[in-house]
Amino acid sequence: MNNFAYTQAASTKEAATAAQADKQAAFISGGTSLIDLMKSNIEQHTLLIDLNKLSLLGIENSAAGLRIGALERMSDVGEHPQVVQNYPVVSQALLASASPQLRNMASMGGNLLQRTRCGYFRDTAFPCNKRVPGSGCPAQTGDNRTLAILGGSPSCIATHASDLAVSLVALEAKLTIESPKGQPRTVPLADFYKLPGSTPHIENHLAPGEVITAITIPAAAHARRSHYLKVRDRASYAYALVSAAVGLDVQGGTIRSARVALGGVGTVPWRVPAVEQALVGKSATEDTFRAAAALAVRDASPREHNKFKLELAQRTIVRALLEVAA
Amino acid sequence: MSSEPQFFDQPGGVVGKPLVRVEGREKVTGKAKYSAEFPLPGLTYGVLATSTIAKGKIQNIDTTAAAREPGVIAVLTHQNLPKLAKTPNDAAGKKDIGAPMGFLPMTSDEIFYSAQPVAMVVADTLDHAIHAATLVKVTYQAEKPIASFHDSRAELFNPAKVQDGKEDGHKRRGDAKSAFASAPIQLTATYTHPVYNHNPMEPGSTTAHWEAPDRLTVYESTQGVTRTQSSLVAMLGMPREQVRVITKYIGGGFGCKGSTWPHTILTIQAAKAVGRPVKLMLTRKQMFTSMGHREDQSQTVQLGATADGKLTALIHTKVSTTSPWDNYAESNSKIIDLLYATPTFEASYEMARANVMTSTFMRAPGEAPGSFALECSMDDLAARLGVDPIEIRLRNYADHDYSTGQPWSSKSLKQCYARGAELFGWSKRNPKAGATRDGRYLVGMGMASASYPVHNSQGSARARLYADGHAVVQSGATDLGTGTYTVMTQVAADSLGLPMDKVRFELGDTNLPTAPNSGGSVAAGTVSSSVYLAVQDVWQKLIKVAVADKKSPLYKAKPEDVTAEKGRLFLKKDASKGEAFGDLMKRAELTDVEGMAQGKYGPGYESGHSASPAGPGNNTESASAHSMHSFGAHFCEVRVDMDLGTVRVSKWVSVIGAGRILNSQTARSQIIGGAIFGIGSVLMEATERDANYSRYTNADLANYHVPVNADIPDMTVEFVEENDPYINAMGVKGIGEISMVGVAAAVANAVFHATGKRLRDLPLTPDKVMMAGLAS
């Protein structure tokens, strides 16, 4: 860890301006991700701009949807009655993440910007294109059991680690982002993340100085009937091997709308529109789910140790759908 | 043989009672000082910089940037570290030092394994040292490393000895090959597991303080202060009296703190170089490469049996990875040789050198993986014949130790099976595998036997009884966090006839009477026996005073006719004739009386033979009339979600026969801890080593998974009452390791019973379980 300066921002604009002025600066919210990365010398920042004094709070439910301030803590959102009731997939994704201690510290905005758990990325002794562009990707022929089968490239197959993001992508959530220049913009979360391609070190479309201020989720019948299923190496406190965020609107046994996204298999949170389309208009049966789930991994390109995800991803989708259809 | 200390079991005694830890309050209030918590004047902080390659040479180390940082006192490398009298780099040095590793980093420019220490920064604060360590710039001449025995370039060889020279690399009893070839039932199976790391909660740490050029005090996180002292004395070329090692509390060890590893001596050398005390605590990441690991291995069991399931042959071969210098492999075959009535047996070891650190003993070394292989194969045999798993074990029950021909000193395995089955509800088990469902879950029940040797070992203790009715009892033992402080206080209290709060037990200091390492499950037995015998020495001294004292009711009695119990000396034949020790001591104007004794395992333990200080080389097992082992049985129920591949342990029962249980609460905690350790090893633990770089890719506790609360059900533990008159004065066998032996097999057998699939490649993570279902 290197020496760094620390400042507390009094307003979003102040934070954004300070960050824009110093290329090596970083925002800090809960710090549960950032400090780890700094301690392991994966990121070196000269200045930390603390966002915690900003009023980016609030969990507001309306007919149009849910608005969550970026500084809300994962535990507060996960346990919020409106979230539990109207957006169960979001609540479940949050409460299946990390540990209670971490969730009490970690912010919603920070969660979406956490970085991959790829073991090569996390150890500076290894080459890694994401950490040091052009240095190589040992994961391609190395330990890739937990890495991505979808959205990868010869440069990088790192899995996106956030559970929350998977649930939000499924529900077509949007981010509100403020820049130093003023006018906030909104971006669908699905468009926010970038595939690695040949530039795996660029992970999203956040410009220098931009602050995530809020997350909005449109209200929908499929959001109320939604579920997050996470398969992992131990019962709790582990990242997903595979996860599925699903939502269904079933009327009279027929599926009116469906949302399906996968975690643990993609380099970004992976929504599968083909699966959704294959569900709509069909009866909510296991056969339907199976046939649809098969479409989820059509474009997958697994490596040596993560082939199992082809099958596990489909099964996780089916199980999650059975759960909401029940 | 001495008479059994019966009075422990009398009303009012505390031995065996479920008492809470005497040091519990100190621990939870933060007063207990662990080895990295001794504030010394002028203390400095050491941080290691480690190699990024696994094989090659250091071309250049540039320490200028690091040395320029504020607060940095020294940057030490192989070029400027003070030289040692002896290093383990040659065979003789290794033997004298008792080093686990035949190589000490920072003694040359050679790199043998990844994350090998290449420099130590010493600074005025920890932060300064951490940062400066990142500025040490090393350039290497790298070569392609060999990562394991799987590597196509690895060369396999048959070592003459394994487990640090303690066990033969090849063993034969009868003609197992022919017996196997002609057996009506032949089963052959291969079992594999990856590297496991001990990962105690408290990482290794050393605080080295040269109080004078000829006086060194080391606060060390070690399982044995005397053993550490012996290694240091050899390396430093100093007399034993000049090196003091102190360990008051340890946050777990599991074997990795049983030997002296490089960071300890490097810190001591650094302290010498800077002329100030230096403290070094390994990081969690460094814990994966600094204090050994359980080696990655593959075992093949060939089991021959008659048509009714009686074993005729067992053949065991093991292939494993070892370091560039040492032939270390856990001796898995010992338990396979003796657990059942096997008329013929053969075991051989193969290993390959790779660019890895030396592996070392980890909780139940040999017995844990060996029992996994054997007990799964026994389960296969039961399934093959359609016989209940307990029944197949009873058919092969060993009424003596087949590996040596000796009778058992005691064995309660049959009682463990019976009681375990009853507590668990084994009779409800469906004889058919893969046939029990509960909703989405396949439910399975499995069991396995456990056994662990009672290692010969000796230790000593001192007891000082004061006339005012309090006592101080001492032994240079260590408390791994398992309850040594507590159980020794209990033993001393009952032996002295004093209440617990009038007895202080002190440990963890080489200035105290020597005790063995707390390892191999020996601490409870040797130290409790030493304490008991030291108190007997006190009584003998007081009896001599009494029989010579005209005012004593015991005046002129023969000393051998007098005994002591509950703090009173009296005639064996007439208990009414006697007096309390306090009365006697006051009259005789004795403020205190001190007793000393050696407690040891095995024949002649009662004689109190003196022992040379415990240390490498003098804890060799002596031939004894009896084979001494503890035994037990574990029972497990699992729920398997075959679609998703998840396995959850839903019920657990362990029944253990391990001699006298000194404290039923701390003992239960140990068994639970060991069972959870085993559940981790079978379901989730794995240190992943990259095959190209020979470097670990999950060296942290986020990705090296150990069980969390949600993985563990309520657990039932019982002990079978057992009086073993042969093992030691207290009849204690020790339970630190048997708790984990057989656990992996019990779980794997339950998974087999649930799913009908036999999985032999650990850990049983969801990918493997799900894919096994797919293969049907």
Ligand SMILES: Cc1cc2nc3c(=O)[nH]c(=O)nc-3n(C[C@H](O)[C@H](O)[C@H](O)COP(=O)(O)OP(=O)(O)OC[C@H]3O[C@@H](n4cnc5c(N)ncnc54)[C@H](O)[C@@H]3O)c2cc1C
């Ligand atoms: C052991 C462990 C296990 C974990 N397990 C899981 C898991 O199972 N599932 C899961 O989803 N996550 C898991 N996590 C990750 C955890 O959820 C994240 O660390 C956490 O959500 C990050 O939030 P934070 O507020 O602490 O972020 P910080 O560490 O403060 O920041 C993270 C990043 O986001 C930036 N940032 C923060 N807030 C903003 C903002 N408002 N606008 C712009 N940039 C911002 C920071 O500059 C930094 O780059 C785990 C973490 C650990 C350490």
Ligand code: SF4
């Ligand atoms: S997968 Fe990505 S993060 Fe992992 S080593 Fe390759 S480039 Fe680095």
